[in-house]
Amino acid sequence: MSFAYRIKNEIASNRPFRQHYKKAQAYGLLLYGKMFDAQGISIHTEHKSVARLFADSIADLVGITDSITLREVKRNGKRSMFVVTVDSPSDREAVLRFFGYVSGEDTGHILWDNLSAGEIPAFLSGAFLACAAVTDPEKSYHVEFCIPGKSLCDDLYRLLCENLAEPKITVRRNDYILYYKESEHIEDLLTYIGAGKASLEMMEVKIVKELRNKVNRATNCETANITKVIDASMKQTQDIRLIAENGGLEALDEDLRELARLRMENPEMSLRELGENLSEKISRSGVNHRLKRIAQFAQEIRIKQGGA
Structure with missing residues (x-):
């Protein structure tokens, strides 16, 4: 389909x-x-x-x-x-x-x-x-x-x-x-007209594409470290998407909600960059702590749904 x-x-x-x-x-x-x-x-x-x-x-x-x-x-x-x-x-x-x-x-x-x-x-x-x-976002944004x-x-x-x-x-x-032709405009349109799941799916596709591009540019990085960054970012966005589809991000505390939206919009950012772009800057460890709280919130949803 x-x-x-x-x-x-x-x-x-x-x-x-x-x-x-x-x-x-x-x-x-x-x-x-x-x-x-x-x-x-x-x-x-x-x-x-x-x-x-x-x-x-x-x-x-x-x-x-x-x-x-x-x-x-x-x-x-x-x-x-x-x-x-x-x-x-x-x-x-x-x-x-x-x-x-x-x-x-x-x-x-x-x-x-x-x-x-x-x-x-x-x-x-x-x-x-x-x-x-x-258009299929895997090919282009239109x-x-x-x-x-x-x-x-x-x-x-x-x-x-x-x-x-x-x-x-x-x-x-x-x-x-x-x-x-701008992905953000298309995502906003889809959300506005009742296609929230499709909008989130498009965000995920964009995340993967941007991360792949970053991997290709990062020629001096070790493959294992790059894979770890991609896996972590994808896991975080999957957790955020799960929360959005089950009650919405409004269920999160304000500090977690801001970080969740920033991560979805900027999948390529490091933890340090995420912390520097919050309304109130926090350290890398502070970002990591908040992401763990988001992951815990998502895990609780999975448990309620009968999955791990």
Whole structure:
């Protein structure tokens, strides 16, 4: 299963979004899907979980079921495409009315009254599911939204700038592309739209790549010592990831939480460098002591889960 596939499955199964922000997420799917107007409402996706989420959300929100069709289209040498459509003209009008569009109105823009501040992450998750692509971080760092209309592109650009980082813009075959190439921006986006596990996975991949690069540069270091540094850093980040996935880093004391975030962001740093970059500088031994406390916290989680 590809990295992009895992991300979209994680978002599609995000329970808080599905239960509490269903309308906002469905709105993002509709606007940035294949088609959204009186002539047709549809989404095309390689992800069955996304197609099912779209169909179920529209049916639950608007109260229509009979005219929603989900079909699988086989493609030679490629993944199947899942296509969801609303076939009845009257049901399409009902969907448009539900989201605040009057008959004949241009739907190529966001109706801002549909979104409160707390609903923006869910809306962006829907837009991501509908039109985003992400590269495997083992190869490169790249995520992009492919948008057919300039107004929708401008609206999404505004949301991303106001809530995350400013994306870059380009045009490709008449489509507008908003994209990030910085790993930190991609990690922040994934966390914001409900793909926290994928964000942590990306951090781990980056850690390994950066450590490998550091190993390659450190020609005067003994292999055994380098391996020890890599193993220690990886063990520490695995402990931090485990804590983040089981209650979050907020469960840690403030001094441990700061060190945990610094380690995740700077896998190549030595213990001495970590200590020098804390808000209140501490010694190498002080850093080592705090990391041992983090490791103990992670071990307690493993014991509760029945593992060692």
